[in-house]
Amino acid sequence: MHYTDPKTGTFHVGYLYSSDESSGAAGAVTDDLVTYRDIHPGEPLFIAPGGKNDPVAVFDGSVIPSGINDSATLLYTSVSYLPIHWTIPYTKGAETASLAVSTDGGRNFTKLQQGPVIPGAPNGANSLNVTAFRDPYVFQNKHLDQLLGSDKGTWYNVISGGVHDVGGSQFLYRQADPEFRDWEYMGEWWKEPVNTTWGDGTWAGRWAFVSFAS
Amino acid sequence: MDLQNFEVANVFTLSETGYGNEDVASDFFTTIGTEGGDYPVALQTSPDHDMLWINGNVTRSENGTVHFEPTMAGVLDWGIQGYAAAGKILPSSSKASKNSGTTVDRFLSYVWLTNDDYGQSNFPKRQQGWDGTLLTARELSKGSIPNVVDNGLVHEKASWLIKSRNDSAGTVELTTLHQKIVREAYSAFTNNATNVHHQPSTKLKSSKDLEVSPESKFFVLRATIEFPETARNDSSVKAGFKILASEHEATSIYYREHFKNYIKDIASH
DSSP states (O other): OOEEOTTTOOEEEEEEEEOSSOEEEEEEEESSSSOOEESSSSSOEEEOSOSSSOSSEEEEEEEETTOGGGSEEEEEEEEOSOOOOTTSOOOTTSEEEEEEEESSTTSOOEEOSSOOSBOSSOOGGGOOOEEEEEEEEEEEOHHHHHHHTOOTTOEEEEEEEEETTTEEEEEEEEEOSTTSOOEEEEEEEEEEETTOOSTTSTTTTTSSOSOOOO | OOOOEEEEEEEEEBOSSSBOOTTOGGGEEEEEEEEOOSSSOOTTTOOOEEEEEEEEEEEEOTTSOEEEEEEEEEEEEOOTTEEEEEEEEEOTTSHHHHHHTOOSOEEEEEEEEOSSOOTTSOOOGGGTOOSOEEOOOEEEEEEEEEEEEOSGGGGSSSSOEEEEEETTTTEEEEEEEEEEEOHHHHHHHHHTOSOOOOOOOOOOSSOOOOSSOOSSSOOOOOOOOOOOGGGGTOTTOOEEEEESOOSSEEEEEEEETTTTEEEEEEEEO
16 A cells, blocks of 8 residues: 655555554655654554445555545455455455545545445356455556557556465456546456466465475 | 465566566566465464565467466565565655655565464564564565576576576576665665674684674674585585574574575574
């Protein structure tokens, strides 16, 4: 959830936060990468769960620095059902992706009054029995623009997860409108089968936990 | 049960200087947190995970879909409690870059050191008194390692690629992910030092105290270590430093040429 505010040049560092009293995402800002200042004294939350899209929890997301109305726009994991764990069956709609916008320099992100912009894992003909569907990561890329015939500066995001009995996966999405209200599913642009390794497993494990202890 | 899962993926492109090469198909990188477990997997409890990086080639297939195909992959942070790296482009227009005179776009990544979520590890959490922390930011770039002996190992499917070959010398130059402490922090660590000590080089066969040991637990220690050629084949040869040592515990950080790995060993006596 980091980003550089294009208006000020200040770098924002965002992270998931929890205490006995509250949870959500919190932030600090820096102009020199040495000293960081909390965006709020005490509990530096900029978003907390409890909305219609995220009654249960706010998980990780990422920021389009100059998004809706040129304001910092957060695309985050809005959680409706728990538990979520890769070892158990997945509850449909447990993790969706929603938008929140900051108009006060990143101190607060206000949730848009609309449903999730990505309402869950691929369904219909693309239906997948996912192990997880979270942490949308937004990025721009010229090479993808060329390959996909996208407009210059189009935003993409990958959502992390996997498919039961198949393996870990990244789900690729493309911005469909200027307000980021819709995202076009571009498929699993990368996936790795379960129980496989990179090479002999020495350098990146088996795309899961490195150890092979019996 | 055949299960594994990816989390917290970042996608970006890297050049030799940092963020860049957005239009180069082979310069895509992703970092991922992986969830899996040793078998049998304990339902909802297995906490084992890794923080990986992968470099790949992005192409379009005939049916119009795009694909990321890994070309090298490695571990972003080998620490058991290092996870959920979160990165972002830091443009040269940022205040931090302007303040430090950095004219290139960078990609910064912050690794999370998990709090008392040590899972199966038995760690003395009561000593710590903090609730999770982000590690010092690191700058990621495409790096090179020159003059590597061209043997079987360098041709493995690994965390490097062969960039060029020098047949007469029998060496190769490798490309891999380069990670460095963010330059502003490193400058602050070293420029604001209240005491600087240089120790001349020496040959060591066993451990020896530094001429001056740091009294504070906050210090930067920089050294160059040369191994004899025999260290390649002798698994017992290691060299490094013991730091933060007391009568109760010590941290040893050392390199083994034979295994080509660093070990950080935190042990109580």
